[in-house]
Amino acid sequence: MKTVDHFIQVHDLVKTYADGAQLVTAVDQVNLSIDDGEFVTIMGQSGSGKSTLLSMLGALMRPTTGKVLVDSMDLYSLGKEQLADFRSEYIGFIFQSFQLIPYLTVLENVKLPMAVTILKKKTRQDMAMAVIDRVGLADKHDRLPDQLSGGEQERVAVARAIVNRPPLILADEPTGNLDSDTAAQIMALLESLNRDGHTIVVVTHNPETEAYASRNIRVKDGRVAV
Amino acid sequence: MKLYNICLGNIKRRKTRMLFLALGLIIGIGTVVTLLSITESMSRDIEERLDQFGANIVMAPRMENLSLNYGGIDVGGVNYEVRELDQASLSRIHTIENAKNLGVIAPKILGPVTIMDKTLLLMGVVFEEELALKPWWQKTGAFPGADNELLLGSAAASLLNASPGSTLVMKEQSFKVSGVLDPTGGSEDNAVIAGLAPAQKILGKQGKISLVEISAFCRGCPITELTLQIAEKFPNAKVTAMKQAVMSKMQSIELFKSFSLGVSALVITIGALLVMVTMMGSVNQRTREIGIFRAIGFRQGHVMQIILLEALLLGIFGGLAGFVLGNGVARIIIPLTLEAGRFAGINWQLGGICLLLSAALSLLASLYPAFKAASLDPNLALRAL
DSSP: OOOOSOSEEEEEEEEEEEETTEEEEEEEEEEEEEOTTOEEEEEOOTTSSHHHHHHHHTTSSOOSEEEEEETTEEGGGSOHHHHHHHHHHHEEEEOTTOOOOTTSOHHHHHHGGGGGSOOOHHHHHHHHHHHHHHTTOGGGTTOOGGGSOHHHHHHHHHHHHHTTOOSEEEEESTTTTSOHHHHHHHHHHHHHHHHTTOEEEEEESOGGGGGGOSEEEEEETTEEOO | OOHHHHHHHHHHHOHHHHHHHHHHHHHHHHHHHHHHHHHHHHHHHHHHHHHTSSOSEEEEEOOSSOOOEETTEEOOOOOOOOOOEEGGGGGGGGGSTTGGGEEEEEEEEEEEEEETTEEEEEEEEOHHHHHHHOTTOOEEEOOOOSTTEEEEOHHHHHHHTOOTTOEEEETTEEEEEEEEEOOOSSGGGGEEEEEHHHHHHHHTOTTEESEEEEEEOOTTSOHHHHHHHHHHHOTTEEEEEOHHHHHHHHHHHHHHHHHHHHHHHHHHHHHHHHHHHHHHHHHHHTHHHHHHHHHTTOOHHHHHHHHHHHHHHHHHHHHHHHHHHHHHHHHHHHHHHSTTOOOOOOOHHHHHHHHHHHHHHHHHHHHHHHHHHHTSOHHHHHHTO
């Protein structure tokens, strides 16, 4: 396997949208790199393009121009299904507002990313229970999401993101809907995952989360602020 | 956790929503089952009525020569010997393989008789059987109830100037005219109709039969097969199927069945469209979920599998529930709408077809919504978050 200097490399990334007759540039000529094992926050105001940038890092949105390389793979040279496989293998998403499947229990939600893997039933069960235990919800594994508090739902979202042991965790405003104590717990959880070797990229507008990161990237008007 | 667990979780914990989704199928299949059950009961009813309406098989002694007769006009010119069948042998007819399909068996003796210096056709019949075979007979007076009573055809009554209550003498034996038939346009208009035994005695043909008219219930048995079976038992008889009567029965029933199938096809088409619309609505509502599935690494094929598996399960459920509902409604409706109608019973073969049809329909109607769901751009779906 080819050795690379950086785990993630972004080259001249541009994303433009058509907003009616107007062309909006959400991400404008972004170049950045993130090393394996880093904990990075991408800070910026609402509409600065940080979530768009995260979507492109997570193989969810094709850029207008430019390249995203993860583990030396040029993501957007891949087809749709290959990108799905990439997301399954490489990325754990933590979405804003938890985004759990309402009709599945905690355990089933956490097992969800493993539904498309070839792992054995017993392995899946053990892996899911291990991460549920890690986020402190072992006694609530059979509850439905609406039977949990906001902080607990966020922890389920974290458990779901890490269950497949992805090298990269992308989090979009993970503390946006939480009180400050619960937010601190979630950030501490992400910090411990980072210590375990996961590369973590968190998009946030909360300055308090900066303290947990090894590096902060600021985005303004679609550009990385120097 | 497998893809089917997602479907099962969705169905298990969103029962009302799923029931609403399956409603189109349940109503569609239920309507078709009700319609087909009513059709089945109606066609049975019609068949039974038609079967009882006139003979469809005639058994007569085998002749060496053909009579020159058409439409009741005898042109004569050919001598032929008159043969009769043995009355005692008639019981053999009940030994044929399809004996259960035999309905009315009406034996007759025919011969000339002189009354008041006039020669008429004497027809000896078993009145009970004859009246069952010819429910269209209308009369003035009454049907004979005793051996010394007889019935006159309308033309015969005019010729003899007789009416109910008159007394006629045949071979020195007195008979009371119990009734006179209204004109039928058939051979009986010219006949003097008496009981079988007295007629045999008058004609000097005790224990003999000229002709047997048979009404067979044709459901599930081809009439030609029945005639062959009867002919086998009576080698000296000529057994003829009156195909015209059979064909008209079958045509009436087939016409009715075609109409019913046409309506069923229409209902099914509407049901399929309803399922498609509800599935499209369901997919639109689930955009958020589909976005999450795609974001965490589900392929397009996985999303399609989830939607189609749910459609299959809904189809099976809809088929079963529709079948139960349809039979229930048919059981209630048939006695209310059909005179003397009765529920034909649960048709399990139809049940199997309904199940397959419902599952196939649900899958077919969900194909486009599933494709649409699978093709959702994960990022656009996430924007709906």
